[in-house]
Amino acid sequence: MSTPSRYAEFHRRSITDRDGFWREQAALIDWHKPFDQVCDYSRPPFATWFAGGLTNLCHNAVDRHLKDRADQNALVFVSTETETEKAYSFRELHAEVQRMAAILLQLGVKKGDRVLIYMPMIAEAAFAILACARIGAIHSVVFGGFASHSLASRIDDAQPVAIISADAGMRGGKVVPYKHLLDEAIALSAHKPAKVLMVNRGLAPLEVVAGRDEDYAALRQQHLNTEVPCEWVDSAHPSYILYTSGTTGKPKGVQRDTAGYAVALAASMRHIYMAQPGETYFSTSDIGWVVGHSYIIYGPLINGMATIMYEGLPTRPDAGIWWQLVEKYKVSVMFSAPTAARVLKKQDPAYLTKYDLSSLKALFLAGEPLDEPTATWMSDAIKKPVIDNYWQTETGWPIMAICNGIEPAPTKYGSPGKAVYGFDVRLIDESSGEEITEPNKKGVIAVEGPLPPGCLQTVWGDDERYVKTYWSSIHGSTMYSTFDWGVRDADGYFYILGRTDDVINVAGHRLGTREIEESISSHPNVAEVAVVGVADQLKGQVAVAFAVLKDPSLAASDADALKLEGAIMKVVDDQLGAVARPARVRFVSVLPKTRSGKLLRRAIQAVCEGRDPGDLTTMEDPTALQQVRDAVSA
Numbered sequence: 001m002s003t004p005s006r007y008a009e010f011h012r013r014s015i016t017d018r019d020g021f022w023r024e025q026a027a028l029i030d031w032h033k034p035f036d037q038v039c040d041y042s043r044p045p046f047a048t049w050f051a052g053g054l055t056n057l058c059h060n061a062v063d064r065h066l067k068d069r070a071d072q073n074a075l076v077f078v079s080t081e082t083e084t085e086k087a088y089s090f091r092e093l094h095a096e097v098q099r100m101a102a103i104l105l106q107l108g109v110k111k112g113d114r115v116l117i118y119m120p121m122i123a124e125a126a127f128a129i130l131a132c133a134r135i136g137a138i139h140s141v142v143f144g145g146f147a148s149h150s151l152a153s154r155i156d157d158a159q160p161v162a163i164i165s166a167d168a169g170m171r172g173g174k175v176v177p178y179k180h181l182l183d184e185a186i187a188l189s190a191h192k193p194a195k196v197l198m199v200n201r202g203l204a205p206l207e208v209v210a211g212r213d214e215d216y217a218a219l220r221q222q223h224l225n226t227e228v229p230c231e232w233v234d235s236a237h238p239s240y241i242l243y244t245s246g247t248t249g250k251p252k253g254v255q256r257d258t259a260g261y262a263v264a265l266a267a268s269m270r271h272i273y274m275a276q277p278g279e280t281y282f283s284t285s286d287i288g289w290v291v292g293h294s295y296i297i298y299g300p301l302i303n304g305m306a307t308i309m310y311e312g313l314p315t316r317p318d319a320g321i322w323w324q325l326v327e328k329y330k331v332s333v334m335f336s337a338p339t340a341a342r343v344l345k346k347q348d349p350a351y352l353t354k355y356d357l358s359s360l361k362a363l364f365l366a367g368e369p370l371d372e373p374t375a376t377w378m379s380d381a382i383k384k385p386v387i388d389n390y391w392q393t394e395t396g397w398p399i400m401a402i403c404n405g406i407e408p409a410p411t412k413y414g415s416p417g418k419a420v421y422g423f424d425v426r427l428i429d430e431s432s433g434e435e436i437t438e439p440n441k442k443g444v445i446a447v448e449g450p451l452p453p454g455c456l457q458t459v460w461g462d463d464e465r466y467v468k469t470y471w472s473s474i475h476g477s478t479m480y481s482t483f484d485w486g487v488r489d490a491d492g493y494f495y496i497l498g499r500t501d502d503v504i505n506v507a508g509h510r511l512g513t514r515e516i517e518e519s520i521s522s523h524p525n526v527a528e529v530a531v532v533g534v535a536d537q538l539k540g541q542v543a544v545a546f547a548v549l550k551d552p553s554l555a556a557s558d559a560d561a562l563k564l565e566g567a568i569m570k571v572v573d574d575q576l577g578a579v580a581r582p583a584r585v586r587f588v589s590v591l592p593k594t595r596s597g598k599l600l601r602r603a604i605q606a607v608c609e610g611r612d613p614g615d616l617t618t619m620e621d622p623t624a625l626q627q628v629r630d631a632v633s634a
């Protein structure tokens, strides 16, 4: 019998000696009070990691590095939109975070209160996140690309005491104003935050609501030297809520703890990302997504690294910009999404080799399937390993990856690697609920509880939804479902084969088709609509809508149909944000449904992608799919 690899042994121990394993990893962070129990799993599927401990995320990300690296870069803010570049050392970051924390306390924010952050990629957003953690407030960052309706539903769910925002972001040279969307969202929401803190970048006019809106710059002046100590919180104290799309129209608030998250991130920096303190990490994501939380803000800083926060496009002023930053700041680890790589693939590869990339160990890509041609192209272009990894907002860090920090292993393009330590991954046969052990057989990717540290604790305010959504969908057992299909080869490498539910993934951003359908349905001429994800060369998937009109005569001519399509897209832009806008809205007179009224989304999707729609014996109106086919080819 061959001896197991070092990584296989590492993974095995993380499952069979769970407590011993994570006790060792817990030494990677600072504790104000040590924990009594590694994992309290007395109430499955709810797990409490490091029960009895006291710690603080901001202390671990900032304060504890003051001793050894006070003058080293901590946060490097680069905006190619406003042509700003500013590096903050750990000492400076510490001062700015305390100022922001003092402002929050002045505005009445207390431990456990929610603070909603609706901001572009600016340094103040990082100060805001860390300041919340510092005082034990729970932050909820809402992606700046979301519009008033999306924002309002998150305000109502999180019930924030305060909101921190800015006048505007910028994208591709265009100002993207935020304040009017925020005001509209607050008007729409039932919950009204007491205070709104505005960072004024001088990009867009600001209408100030007296008594509610406060000016960040003015308040900062009052607290230049205020010291705000870290609030020591229980390990299980919620650090943040991050909303993500599911199969209903109502976004789910993924709730994360404090200690488990800190330990999981600290460990992942070493074992997965091969990142060492003192180096520079560059993740091109946005703070509005989970990658931004884990690998722009917390992960690198907890690991004592400088982190680059970048506002701008990968191609502006030219496609060399990211690589120029790698050279300038000696980036050792870079993290991006396959869509960004596909965007760069359309540019001259000379841009990627123009700069000295010798500091770079690897480029990690995640968030959506990484196709083999893109991975090969990218790796050839930068002459560095390109490493896929698979995870979700819910898990907060990778479920599958190559843990090169434990033992270097080959990458297989098309696969995000093997099950990561701590994750007891199983492939489940959907119909029988049996575990699939033989290689290359498709199943649902599930995880046996408890989930490792750092994963969601529950759905904010709705334990029942947490259990019902994630732990009750695998036939006959209680396992966490990822809602992804996958196969595992004989070497233990997984391949992800798409979602089992109606969630779609556009350029690495998760969108719920129900949310988009609800938005489109609010157009006065839409009677019924189906939204499906359709394969797209650049973005992986795009949303395509099929709408039945109340008055079809309004789309009788091509010109009218185009006008109506634009009007419907605008409804989505205004309510949810351009990120959710369907690529096309097609008009049909009936939607393909079963006799019991269930939408045949997979059949619609198959037709759009030129595939066989499968068994249609249950379809109510046999002409419906032909209409979809005609609409697609029109």
Ligand code: AMP
Pocket (backbone or CB within 6 Å): 244, 290, 365, 366, 367, 368, 369, 370, 388, 389, 390, 391, 392, 393, 394, 416, 482, 483, 484, 496, 498, 499, 505, 508, 509, 510
């Ligand atoms: P999000 O929570 O928005 O990060 O979306 C998570 C979903 O994105 C997963 O459930 C997968 O469907 C998909 N996903 C994330 N990473 C990968 C990857 N490396 N390969 C394939 N799909 C991925």
